[in-house]
Amino acid sequence: MAQSSAAARKPSAAPTVVLTLVLALASAGLLFLLVHLSPSSPSAHPHPHRRLRLRGAHLRHHQIPFDPVIADLERRLDDREWERLAAAGLHAPGMESAPVPEDLADYEDEYINDAARFNMTLRVAALFPKIDVDPADDAVTGAELAAWNLASARREVLHRTARELDMHDRDHDGRVAFSEYERPSWAWRFDDNNSTSDGMGWWKEGHFNAADMDGDGFLNLTEFNDFLHPADTTNLKLIHWLCKEEVRERDKDNDGKLNFQEFYNGLFYSVRHYDDETSTDDSNGSDAPARKSFSQLDLDNDGLL
Incomplete structure (x- = not known):
């Protein structure tokens, strides 16, 4: 009888084994996450899951790259194809830029996909102080981002203009x-x-x-x-x-001025500002927003612009 009581008081080993297994699995899982998610030095080879491509200017809605380094690479690709077509006496169809052949982009694609040479984290760190300028307060505002993007777009446009000027400048005098x-x-x-x-x-x-x-x-x-x-x-x-x-x-009546109907039918939707109070919903056919805009432009109140 005493032996039975002692056996009953002896704790079972099963819960201890289960608890040990749970702790071991949790530790292994945590170690796996630390190894695979912790920062590491850039690899000398492109990451297998990182695949970036430069965009050719032939895209219908061409977006200016945020990073000037990428913008410069894309301009080089576009310039090379421009020169190739100019040498052949060809031009891109319509109002679009010429497409860039795949082989021209191979080297640049390899560069931007090499984490050792083009580290995106370091690029963001380098660009941040250049964007954070008004004021330089360690915080980038929407206005600062807009100014950065606008400046990037202007550089892109001026580059294309310079290339266009060079094509038309037959005597090469820079004008x-x-x-x-x-x-x-x-x-x-x-x-x-x-x-x-x-x-x-x-x-x-x-x-x-x-x-x-x-x-x-x-x-x-x-x-x-x-x-x-x-x-x-x-x-x-x-x-x-x-x-x-x-x-x-x-000017339909050829008097050198616009009356309200000429303004409303032809010009109002080109000059209206959709973010101001005059741009209320006119889907019901009301011309009130147009009349308000017309009166603001008609400084001498003679009913003509």
């Missing part, structure tokens, strides 16, 4: 005369008045002269950039020319 400029091949499919689909005279000599800020009869790089991208210009002479063209194209 373009109107006689040297030949409008893009895609523009010839529009009307006979040397204008775009809505009749705007983008390729006329008047447009060229308006972009010629110093009036010397030639366009330097800045002026030629304004000529190609007039919507982004700060040249007051060109802005005035743009306004005159807008009025001319929508």
